[in-house]
Amino acid sequence: MGLELEINPIRHWLPQINNPLIIAGPCSLETEEQAMATAKLIAKDHRVFVYRGGVWKPRTRPGSFEGVGSIGLKWLQMVREETGMPVGTEVANAQHTEEALKAGLDVLWIGARSTASPFVVQEIADVVKGTDAVVMVKNPVNPDVQLWLGAFERLSQAGIKNMVAIHRGFTPFRETEYRNYPNWKTVIELRRLMPNLPIICDPSHIGGKREYLFDISQKAFDMGMDGLMIESHIDPSCALSDKEQQLTPADLAKLLNRLVIRNVTTDNKLFENQLELLRNRIDALDREQLIEAARGHDAIINLAWTFKNDGFMGDNLNTDNVQMTHNVYEAAVLAGVPRVIMASSLHADRFTRRRGQHEPLRPFDLPLPDSPYGASKVLMESLGRYYADSKNLSVVCIRFGGVTPDNIPHSKLMSERQVWLSHRDCSELVRVCLEAQSVPYNFTVVYGVSANEGLLHDLSNPFGWHPLDGTTLRIS
Known part of the structure; x- marks a missing residue:
């Protein structure tokens, strides 16, 4: 009030x-x-x-x-x-x-x-x-x-x-x-x-x-x-x-x-929405706040975030997401946190195979993003590689598939069923990435997808993770 x-x-x-x-x-x-x-x-x-x-x-x-x-x-x-x-x-x-x-x-x-x-x-x-x-x-x-x-x-x-x-x-x-x-x-x-x-x-x-x-x-x-x-x-x-x-x-x-002056006034009908947007942006982008929160911890798990009612917009380059990721890496270095688990996405590399492709998608192939959003994820991974090499930060980027609230794929489309990740497999993957004694070359990329029928991705990883769940391509 x-x-x-x-x-x-x-x-x-x-x-x-x-x-x-x-x-x-x-x-x-x-x-x-x-x-x-x-x-x-x-x-x-x-x-x-x-x-x-x-x-x-x-x-x-x-x-x-x-x-x-x-x-x-x-x-x-x-x-x-x-x-x-x-x-x-x-x-x-x-x-x-x-x-x-x-x-x-x-x-x-x-x-x-x-x-x-x-x-x-x-x-x-x-x-x-x-x-x-x-x-x-x-x-x-x-x-x-x-x-x-x-x-x-x-x-x-x-x-x-x-x-x-x-x-x-x-x-x-x-x-x-x-x-x-x-x-x-x-x-x-x-x-x-x-x-x-x-x-x-x-x-x-x-x-x-x-x-x-x-x-x-x-x-x-x-x-x-x-x-x-x-x-x-x-x-x-x-x-x-x-x-x-x-x-x-x-x-x-x-x-x-x-300076660029914005016209934001309390008379604007979107004023309350703008305040909500600002609150979320500050949470994500305030580097000093991140540094203070990170001190004394062994790892940062940066999973995912979204603005209220913002949804996924594949045609937009998510610059706030990239800036937030940079701040997370920087905060880890300044706060002395040795490892970051970073949420990337399958969108960083085509999401599914290109037409005519038969070999699985491998995590260290040259990425080909499927959208500007996917390109922002590639940049987030590249930032991780930079910090791993120049700042000795241990970074694991997980290219997550689709996780839905009740462990049931939200879409019956075949491509969605092929990239599904169960909650159990997701939590276990994050756990092994956290508990691993070391990360090869301080940087690695792992696909986070369950053992689905028609699997498109190479799930090999240096941590010994194997998915326990999976879907079939049969649509009832």
Whole structure:
């Protein structure tokens, strides 16, 4: 059940906006010169609507640069006067909020550490009560969507209607590729619960490094987010905080030029279906989630997956399936998992014999896929061979036949009966692949088909598996 709060669209408080909300500026304001020089360059790009600048910086440990303090508010006022851009900063307590409102800042946002404390959020809500302030809320440091929702409820109770969520990632429990774990599913859940709440992404804090910013930003737009908050500095190499994640204004423009913006809105009739699709895609494609799930295990069995009501589409190249497979192999390597059992398909090699062919289909013949879907399975096998050779990963690809819910072939067509795989034979095949002490050359392909009459496939394998079940070609 969704949460019904009165929330204004972005256009209500930013009427000049004509594309996604882009907020950019330095992680920290350092000097008046740095603040103004960065702002003048950013202001030339009319896709950027709000200039951001950190004044008070909550640092994890003391001794780091903690911001210039209140003097930075004057610099933000100067930026607005000089460029005409709305300006904003992060507030971490009631005093910060009072000073920012007094300075007439256009946008305030509550940082991740502050969002995690209902007491701090309530203090800030008490200060902005009765104003028309624009208040954005970053996700809490842990993926607690209820805590995030609670912040918006407190602001709403204070009469605030101009609210935006900022997704900046979550504190990882182990070293990861990104600075903060994206956990996109939490954002999808927030969108489901509050479909009228604008959500923007902070790729700078998720990625932690410049090279990750484009991919994260594009993923955010692919998921229908409403904009970005990106850190930009006149000279990132000299920045006093987070220098590795900041872009020059010129590089910011290049990144924005590359992005493809999707038109996904809550008014779309397919909105709920799109959310369901996104949930499934995130489950399959989130590499960080896979790595965390794989740690401490001896093997990954990647069998099969499908989107709800998606069905098999043989005429389509299943790119998500290929990307998921790549992520599974990569997660196994990074998590130290020695073996992967990968679900391939008979579609990787003709499914049945070609006309005039009499010899059985052998697993190491050059594959000839029967469809674009089959070609995606060939690519998944090739990825496995690459990881086996270059990463010393043990990979078994099983070209599965047809498995039906009640051990009875779903079709009476002869070809379907020839490629049937019983549940018993399927589970036994996976078991022997798991328990084998080694895989020849770290990679092998095995056909997963029962001992059916008119068998088309060579079932020889290095694991000693022999099917116990089979069908006849007699159709009753």
